[in-house]
Amino acid sequence: MAEYESLHGTRVKYLSSDPTLDSSTEGQVWYNSTSGTNKALVQIKAWLSGGAMATARYGQAGAGTQTAGLAFGGVNGGTQNKTEEYDGFNWADGGNLSTARYLLGGAGTQTAALAFGGEPPPAGLNNTEEYGGASWTSGGNLNQARRAIAGNGTQTAALAAGGTAPPGILANTESYNGTAWTAVNSLNTARRSPTVTGTQTAALAFGGYNPPLGDVTPSTESWDGTNWTAVNSMNTGVFGAGGTGTQTHTLAFAGNAPSVGSPSETTATEEYDGTNWITSPATLASKRGYVAGFGTSTAAVAAGGYTGTAVTTATEEYSSSINAITQASWASGGNLGTARRLLAGCGLQDAALAFGGYVTSAQTATEEYGGSSWTSGGALPGALYEFSGNGTQTAALGAGGIPGPSATSVEYDGSSWTGGGTMNTARRQTGSFGTQTAGVLAGGSTPNRTEVEEYNGSSWTSVNSLPNGRQQLSGIGLESAGLAICGGNPGIPNAGVLTEEYDGTNWTTGGNANVPNANLASGGTQTAGLKFGGYNNKQSTEEYNGTSWAISSNLAVGSAELAGGGTQASGISFGGNTPSPVTNATEE
Numbered sequence: 001m002a003e004y005e006s007l008h009g010t011r012v013k014y015l016s017s018d019p020t021l022d023s024s025t026e027g028q029v030w031y032n033s034t035s036g037t038n039k040a041l042v043q044i045k046a047w048l049s050g051g052a053m054a055t056a057r058y059g060q061a062g063a064g065t066q067t068a069g070l071a072f073g074g075v076n077g078g079t080q081n082k083t084e085e086y087d088g089f090n091w092a093d094g095g096n097l098s099t100a101r102y103l104l105g106g107a108g109t110q111t112a113a114l115a116f117g118g119e120p121p122p123a124g125l126n127n128t129e130e131y132g133g134a135s136w137t138s139g140g141n142l143n144q145a146r147r148a149i150a151g152n153g154t155q156t157a158a159l160a161a162g163g164t165a166p167p168g169i170l171a172n173t174e175s176y177n178g179t180a181w182t183a184v185n186s187l188n189t190a191r192r193s194p195t196v197t198g199t200q201t202a203a204l205a206f207g208g209y210n211p212p213l214g215d216v217t218p219s220t221e222s223w224d225g226t227n228w229t230a231v232n233s234m235n236t237g238v239f240g241a242g243g244t245g246t247q248t249h250t251l252a253f254a255g256n257a258p259s260v261g262s263p264s265e266t267t268a269t270e271e272y273d274g275t276n277w278i279t280s281p282a283t284l285a286s287k288r289g290y291v292a293g294f295g296t297s298t299a300a301v302a303a304g305g306y307t308g309t310a311v312t313t314a315t316e317e318y319s320s321s322i323n324a325i326t327q328a329s330w331a332s333g334g335n336l337g338t339a340r341r342l343l344a345g346c347g348l349q350d351a352a353l354a355f356g357g358y359v360t361s362a363q364t365a366t367e368e369y370g371g372s373s374w375t376s377g378g379a380l381p382g383a384l385y386e387f388s389g390n391g392t393q394t395a396a397l398g399a400g401g402i403p404g405p406s407a408t409s410v411e412y413d414g415s416s417w418t419g420g421g422t423m424n425t426a427r428r429q430t431g432s433f434g435t436q437t438a439g440v441l442a443g444g445s446t447p448n449r450t451e452v453e454e455y456n457g458s459s460w461t462s463v464n465s466l467p468n469g470r471q472q473l474s475g476i477g478l479e480s481a482g483l484a485i486c487g488g489n490p491g492i493p494n495a496g497v498l499t500e501e502y503d504g505t506n507w508t509t510g511g512n513a514n515v516p517n518a519n520l521a522s523g524g525t526q527t528a529g530l531k532f533g534g535y536n537n538k539q540s541t542e543e544y545n546g547t548s549w550a551i552s553s554n555l556a557v558g559s560a561e562l563a564g565g566g567t568q569a570s571g572i573s574f575g576g577n578t579p580s581p582v583t584n585a586t587e588e
Helices: 004-008
Strands: 013-015 029-032 037-049 061-065 068-072 083-086 091-093 105-109 112-116 128-131 136-138 150-154 157-161 173-176 181-184 195-198 203-206 220-223 228-231 242-245 250-253 269-272 277-279 292-295 299-303 315-326 344-348 351-355 366-369 374-376 388-392 395-399 409-412 417-419 431-434 439-442 452-455 460-463 474-478 481-485 499-502 507-509 521-524 529-532 541-544 549-552 563-566 571-574
Touching: 061 112, 061 299, 068 105, 068 112, 068 292, 068 299, 105 157, 112 150, 112 157, 150 203, 157 203, 195 242, 195 250, 203 250, 242 299, 250 299, 344 395, 344 571, 351 388, 351 395, 351 563, 351 571, 388 431, 388 439, 395 431, 395 439, 431 481, 474 521, 474 529, 481 529, 521 571, 529 571
Parallel strands: 013 029, 061 105, 061 292, 105 150, 150 195, 242 292, 315 549, 344 388, 344 563, 431 474, 521 563
Antiparallel strands: 029 037, 037 315, 061 068, 068 083, 083 091, 105 112, 112 128, 128 136, 150 157, 157 173, 173 181, 195 203, 203 220, 220 228, 242 250, 250 269, 269 277, 292 299, 299 315, 344 351, 351 366, 366 374, 388 395, 395 409, 409 417, 431 439, 439 452, 452 460, 474 481, 481 499, 499 507, 521 529, 529 541, 541 549, 563 571
């Protein structure tokens, strides 16, 4: 008689806890008897939209991490000296380079970066500049002036390789010790506009342009601190690509790839595992070359570049993670009567409340959801947006917002709104949780506030502050067991993934989210939380178990500045700002 496996495949494992999350068990499916859910282990790789740069340009250099990055130099009509700093959501101006340049090399971090070489032609530049977090100062000159150069490492231990200067394309490599450059052994293959990742003593050089080799080369070389050694080539050669990672795990993305007639920009991503290059299923949303790349091989950023027809400000973030996901999905619900963003919401999937918001002006409209459709409720006393809501459909609390920032709060009884107590600190873009008579309001803007207040049904009391002030955050749970989730603060590199837990008195650090976010929505409790949507129309959904976040099924349509509620098992999302205009969509 045939065995079960030969007829139906491998049995689903019955486990009391989730297995170790690593790539060796990717694809495993099991039943978790403790939570009563079917789960699967998957590796999720994707590019998501980030905040647009202030200045469109290409040929700029990058440094730092996904939540504390730097882009400097570049060209758009004229050569740029501009520096911009990235916090995982927004770009802000940094100190200008002393020498405007493009197709330069870069290395280091947001507060300790290095810029060297670059255009203008024909010989290129040999000067080096060091960034201290606010301004650039002179460093030691390269021995070989050049442009279309690549670099990696830190401010005090960097590597520069390749480039071009009369009479042609170079293989020269130099090492920097924080003061001076020293010539070391050259690349085996001369190339301009290659990409170099890793460290000063364990680097990887790949791609580049060299007409004698057929224009674009896929050749890859590994550096051990003394010599370059040829290793397996890329699947598709590129030049002017972004790259980040280590010698044994590197990510290459965008750039100019071969095509019929001449090279053209690409959206492709390849990963190097220490032996082979693998074409990733994750592709950029827009093709481009000469991007700034920085971050890590699992959390990278591609910024700016040339699309083939225009110079762009676009920023995209790469995320790769191994996650245990549960059986879950979002489905369309009944549309709101009034499309809007920056609204407040609360309640359950079959008893939700949406109020206020912004379309072309601030709104007073309130709507109640019964599980399939929205009906009109009592209007707010005054139009509001960028404020918080918590509680239930018949006992809701709204606080703060614009016009203002406001210190007012309002209470809903299921049919009409009345004024509540005045907050101690006026603010907007806050996170809130709890009930109408035991509510908590945390953080907010003007800007990045740390203040926390509790509401008892009539008055607000200041309590212990957030350890990390931020705006555009979200809240989950009760006054005695709540969460302050994600948000933005340029001064806190990991603000977008932060989770802080409240026990009614004190705040402690919880598990970081997988996908940085702000202007998001949430539901559930401190030990069974749900967060979804957010900045730049992210579709991502994550579930919190009281310790860590796990990626779950995406929203059908990414939305920022949305509202929602419900539980981890029965969430609801409504309104917001999608890639198209303001939406009235609801998802359950």
